[in-house]
Amino acid sequence: MPSDNSTRFGRIGIWSSALHPSDPDGAAAVSTAVAELDALGYGTVWMGGSPSLDQVVPVIDATRHITVATGILSIWEHEAPAVAERTARIQRDTAGRFVLGLGVSHGGFTPNYARPYSSMVEYLDALDAASDPVPASGRVLAALGPKMLKLSADRAAGAHPYLVTAEPTAQARATLGPDALLAPELTVVLDTDIERARTVARGMLSMYLQLPNYTNNLLRLGFTEGDFADGGSDRLLAALFALGDPETVRTRVAEYVDAGADHLALQVLTGDRAKDLPLAEWRTLAEALELKPRD
Template identity: 70%
Template structure:
């Protein structure tokens, strides 16, 4: 892994974990999430990204269950939560655990949001409302889901930076150029720890097929040189190999290094397993922490 460290890397850590299961625990889970996030804290990860459109309150339970790690929403949909209520909730988390929560914001997708319209203008208005709240959410405590040039520029101007999802190292290089040198760049990276290439691609394809129905992602992939042929049948081998780290921990390390060399301050790993039933891949999280030589908490 690269040894270069930015101020953002110091705050967010070089490696984080992204998981939607952290706010949607598997049926019958009676405390496994709290135990799992406490272990992520101890393993040395820098940030926990609570995926799957969580609320601030849901992410706040992760903050409460940990002691030092940064926790971020990955990503809260601006269509689902009023800005004034969000600002109030963020302030409450900040009072309880100063400096440990970051509000990740996104405009979601037309197919998922009945009111979807004018996403850029909607995000600008939402940020304005957060600024105008009785207890504003400061720019350094919010990050934007951003893929295209306009949203990346907004992320640089109005937040700590960008958290792109489902991207390649080439996109990371483009995003760094759009953001400028000072903004946080924290891409998500899907990981399948399986040395059987066909099986690993099948696991990744099971996740990717959903996102290939969403034009925000496919439009970004087209900008990166992929075509409709790559989107057929859940994703071509070329697309899967570009978007995911497939194989052993050395493959993951190499892909993390590629994102870091392209300008990422932090890489958020989303571990996928062949049984994607909402469980927590704790064994894989431990394996990656050891392989990536993360500094264990003391």
């Protein structure tokens, strides 16, 4: 019997920061892309890069079945009462197909960044106190450490960890308990030339290795400062990414599922900036992971 989480979010989703463009041509391309993701059988589309709720609506309008989630909306950039009002309206209009993903982002991106855990608690309090509150079942939290993971289980549907290996996924499941959603992100480079795949991965990872939230978490997992040099060591890339052919991706997905993930949010990198919406790779993964197409 499928769990509520697997029914609602599906086994596999797509994470992309290219789903909230600023120009009309880009918006049309996104609508076409997310409609195809829906038809291919993906369970959730995660709008990365801190989108606004205004940017969520076109994605929902272009799809019929797939769950749409923010991955994530920064609590520093959006006032809780306004978020609650707009979220409630979107969730009503879509029969709950929208999920509000929230996160504390990073100090380097946010001038007023302070007390991230306490600030998240206060933000959730404000969502609960709004005239049209966002229910815990309608929100997920970006979480890495045990305190935020516990908060994800207590006051949200669950957690959406980003840039994590399979090992802390098992630890996160133990912290969350059996019923909360655990939906980690996993970055994929479909390229059998491993050195070229590593180059693409390092191009993305180098930015994140400048952010203490991620590096501190990786240090807790046993990596060293040496693993962060030059865009990441080979062993760090092997732990954080799925690099190679579709069968490699299947194996890596199984590692996370075996560790306790309900859902994997796959971010596909190609190394080609003109392919922000890598439809060919999304189609390949849908077939390799045996997703069930929708009419």
